[in-house]
Amino acid sequence: MNKLFFRNDYGEGAHPLVLDALTRTNMAHTCGYGLDDYSLRAADLIREKCGCPHAAVHMMTGGTSANLIALSAFLRPYEAAIAAQTGHICVHETGAIEGSGHKVLIAGDRDGKVLPDGVEAVVRAHTDEHMVHPRVVYISQPTEIGTVYSLSELRALRAVCDAHGLLLYIDGARLGSALTCSEATATLRDIAALADAFYIGGTKNGLLFGEAMVITNPALHKDFRFMIKNRGGMLAKGRLCGVMFLAALEHDDYFAWARHANETADILRAGMARAGIGQLIATTTNQVFPILTRAQAQALGERVEFEHWADVDEAHVAIRLVTSWATTHADAQALAALMEAL
């Protein structure tokens, strides 16, 4: 019997609508490197949905590549990014940001969310040319641990950035989930209005791969395509991202898929509540972190694929359950039932 799959949100290929679009356009001839009509139309559509007619939009192959290209385009050699301890660039990119020459400074956070006070403390501590110069605040929406910045939290970060001449960069690997969860207060237009640059994640929401980088600050536009190529991030068949983002966004399916992921996660959360299973961190997005006894975790592991997340204490662990556009209601209900029966 196959296990239920809650390991991650990149465990399948693409949403069928996306695959259909690839198939439909497969034999069309286009020029390469993202200058084709599909890519240009996708960029237009994204500008429109962001309410940013002058934003630059570039298609990136993946999250780490997007982050390292953007930050190395935005920073001079002695400048640094500020991030939460749990930030993807701090931990899970094998030093890609440092590999492009830049230090990542840790700011105080709450529930994975960078705090304005944390940013200010970093700025205050870096006073002269013997230290790096903090220049970009990196956050992800939602965070690595599934929490979501409210609109007012984002505005507070924007204010602290403005006060100190910092750029605000938002990693949107799971942006769809943040925009459609029950606690969402910041819209896509808010994100575009508040960030200097951000990306709309495709890999984890229905595309084969691909992230759409949106650079709203015109001072950061210059020669970005040179940076993409210099860092090995430019696909010959750049049209693929264009075709896929068009398919995902032209009828707003992208948001529907993300909402579906959140709702299947809600089914899990409801089951856990009924079963009295606590969470390591409360989330409304597509990642859920139940705390189980080691015996419960082992028992569940025989029926379900998931990741071990953290050791809580001698007796307890936290696991990570992830839903996606590909998670069925049936599977979510089956898992909820399994948890209730632990």
Next chain:
Amino acid sequence: MNKLFFRNDYGEGAHPLVLDALTRTNMAHTCGYGLDDYSLRAADLIREKCGCPHAAVHMMTGGTSANLIALSAFLRPYEAAIAAQTGHICVHETGAIEGSGHKVLIAGDRDGKVLPDGVEAVVRAHTDEHMVHPRVVYISQPTEIGTVYSLSELRALRAVCDAHGLLLYIDGARLGSALTCSEATATLRDIAALADAFYIGGTKNGLLFGEAMVITNPALHKDFRFMIKNRGGMLAKGRLCGVMFLAALEHDDYFAWARHANETADILRAGMARAGIGQLIATTTNQVFPILTRAQAQALGERVEFEHWADVDEAHVAIRLVTSWATTHADAQALAALMEAL
């Protein structure tokens, strides 16, 4: 009326067999980052076809990314690559190799092919710690301008590498074309036996994207996955490359597609011969470089998409015509006829 498309070999999506394989496997659940069964099976298949049971095989997202990751894995900071003036890493990667810290030294070439004497001259000129230390010979098979190293030429380069402690790295962006052209003498097994590392290009021969890096020298295996991630080259849905290379290689279609590309180019070459149109460089692979008068080039450009390649003299230019798995015989014959009618 649509123009005939001879602009490049990455102007469409994937070969239908590849797209079918992606569709068929689309909803299978796998782990990420290239550790899934498809990727492992593709690696096994490639090892088998290369006759290298101990080679390391890694799936890369594109050519520039593959080259920069391999060279920065193989070189220490003061070490350099040697390449032909026309080499892709010299000209068309926006300084990606230098961006990872390494100088590219130019060796003398003939018809785009690095000469052993050229390598030796570079080695002799670099004598002490005030100069970079040459460490890798970079060639591509076929070269940027469509020429092909014979087996004896490759053996001569291997010998000069052995004599001077150099590694031999082969960029195989269009490797299929070289292996199946009329003048081919080096087989895939020869390539694997002679190179320390090389890649089998997928982007330009039927895949959506993806290149299979084959590292035959065990001294270069260590921690290559760390390097891929550090440089932003690791896809979450790594399985995609696995699925696509399996589809292309399990019944040797990959070679059939490349042969088809060469044969459609032969149709062009035959037409040119009949028309008395000369070539900038004689090729047997999927790139053809006719020399036309400026008026002829302009006339042809109204019916055919191609790239301007070089100014030959006041009156003449060379254009580049590229064929692929997607080029029909009908289109090749139509273009041949157009050239004969110029």
Next chain:
Amino acid sequence: MNKLFFRNDYGEGAHPLVLDALTRTNMAHTCGYGLDDYSLRAADLIREKCGCPHAAVHMMTGGTSANLIALSAFLRPYEAAIAAQTGHICVHETGAIEGSGHKVLIAGDRDGKVLPDGVEAVVRAHTDEHMVHPRVVYISQPTEIGTVYSLSELRALRAVCDAHGLLLYIDGARLGSALTCSEATATLRDIAALADAFYIGGTKNGLLFGEAMVITNPALHKDFRFMIKNRGGMLAKGRLCGVMFLAALEHDDYFAWARHANETADILRAGMARAGIGQLIATTTNQVFPILTRAQAQALGERVEFEHWADVDEAHVAIRLVTSWATTHADAQALAALMEAL
């Protein structure tokens, strides 16, 4: 009236013996780049004093340059250094280590000294290719805040390095002070026996500039001069460091100067004890960190040059007083008296 100078240990030129040696040898003709007889003899002398006949010794221009060259020689691109939060490479090198591509990971420390448990926690947290690979433990002896590792503490770090395949690198910017302070238990030979590489600081102990890098681990010797040149750290008149280190070490004056610095600091510590002035951190080396009220600090600042170090609480600050070979007993006693009179 001139203020008493306790701002740093690089506020004057060189010890007169060093300047004499430079003057005496000034018109001798030598070859360049550190291959002259003075440099070779200095290297021999250092090997002898370290009890390491096979160590490689290289003259470096300064501390940051020495650290960045050594770490970028020792690490592959995805490998990282481990250091204390207060480590010089973490804070005061403007991201030079990251600038050469490497992450610096923070390990738990006590009094600025990296703890074996801290190293192990970092190693345990870095498990796969999505994270950097910890490879070097960076410590300084004494630490940035003037504390000293005991021989048994160094041995414990060596043991944890051996257990996890880590290199131990010791920044000896003020090594003389650590070797000659009242709590010293590790000798120069111990340092050489325990570290894979370390440097003997000249800038802060009597030389105009210059640090002697000692690489005891033969696996790290290869092509280090290429690395020095590649990073801009090779002086044309390399002999200068050779001449200066010879002058400092041939009759062990180097240690006498460091002892003198510690003893003048002892005078300050004694005065503080009599005055009941506490220390931010207890030291026996040439840096002293008295805690003063803000009014006391301001009053003292009118007579003495020193650095503000930290805000302790609303009412108190810690300042930093630094002594050197150039600090007179008279000045130390004068400052002690001023502190007693606060």
Next chain:
Amino acid sequence: MNKLFFRNDYGEGAHPLVLDALTRTNMAHTCGYGLDDYSLRAADLIREKCGCPHAAVHMMTGGTSANLIALSAFLRPYEAAIAAQTGHICVHETGAIEGSGHKVLIAGDRDGKVLPDGVEAVVRAHTDEHMVHPRVVYISQPTEIGTVYSLSELRALRAVCDAHGLLLYIDGARLGSALTCSEATATLRDIAALADAFYIGGTKNGLLFGEAMVITNPALHKDFRFMIKNRGGMLAKGRLCGVMFLAALEHDDYFAWARHANETADILRAGMARAGIGQLIATTTNQVFPILTRAQAQALGERVEFEHWADVDEAHVAIRLVTSWATTHADAQALAALMEAL
């Protein structure tokens, strides 16, 4: 018997006036890192002599360090420098420019001097984001092979830079020699007026070490001290360069020393003319390149220290003779006589 020393211009310590200044100021207390009064006064003096009241002046430790810091401050990651084949950054810096991420493009030259046409050819060849973007023209005055740009040649390079949005950077490792040679037409003020940045070399003209970077283009001033520190080029005792440049420049001795070097080279040139010994390249600066038979070179080598420069043909070699402030008229005359007697 000691050999005559004509190996290089960095074979001794410092000019006695410089050493005196170091000795005289040795015990003065100053702050560190080049913010002391000596350094500030030296910077003022340099601004005055350059006729550039708003230039930024920074003290650098050596030529390679100066070049790599300046170019990595001025260039974005995908931007490249243009230089002559014989340029120091192309050949003799162990890939330091590439090590900081930037390609060095070769422009056509005559006698080691970059030609405006050569620059334009490079610019024309780099047309899009698949190639690096040329941004800085690097020249040295005099060139690596001792030739000197005339004022009109420099103006022509400035014009081509202006036409293409390029910066002009001048490596002045031997600038004194170029400013005081018999064919000099460009003054220090001309250099300052035409370059965006350049450095006045100290190492090869009387200082222990040190080069004064003069950045005349205010758009390049920002945060240069961060760059110096980030690349390991900031000396703790930064005052040393200040003291030495003050001593060299306050009564224009710097120029007298350089003129002396040129004049002793003139003695060699006169001897060669009398003896009918040809030159590989005609120079008026402190490097002379006689062409000798192999037997002559060997005979001379028994009495004189010099560098073998190039093999001219089967029978002939070119050697390099270098003079400096430290070369005596007597030694120059002795060497001239030796050459006449060959």
